[in-house]
Amino acid sequence: xxxxxxxxxxxxxxxxxxxxxxxxxxxxxxxxxxxxxxxxxxxxxxxxxxxxxxxxxxxxxxxxxxxxxxxxxxxxxxxxx
Ligand SMILES: [Zn+2]
Numbered sequence: 823x824x825x826x827x828x829x830x831x832x833x834x835x836x837x838x839x840x841x842x843x844x845x846x847x848x849x850x851x852x853x854x855x856x857x858x859x860x861x862x863x864x865x866x867x868x869x870x871x872x873x874x875x876x877x878x879x880x881x882x883x884x885x886x887x888x889x890x891x892x893x894x895x896x897x898x899x900x901x902x903x
Pocket of ligand 1: 861862863864865866881882883884885886
């Protein structure tokens, strides 16, 4: 009977994955970088509401969308932190 062992391993793997993604979320949240007043990419004003909502924001909504699109598409590999 190897079923129980496999089940335990699967559980451990799931917990590891959860911990890993939680850590990356915490790293995002804990960033101490101040929000920028102007978009790092195009120089547009970043509204105060957005600066408060997104801590350490660096991009305007438009550029953020473009960046997220590239990240989803797997072509934005230059932003590793
Ligand atoms: Zn921008």
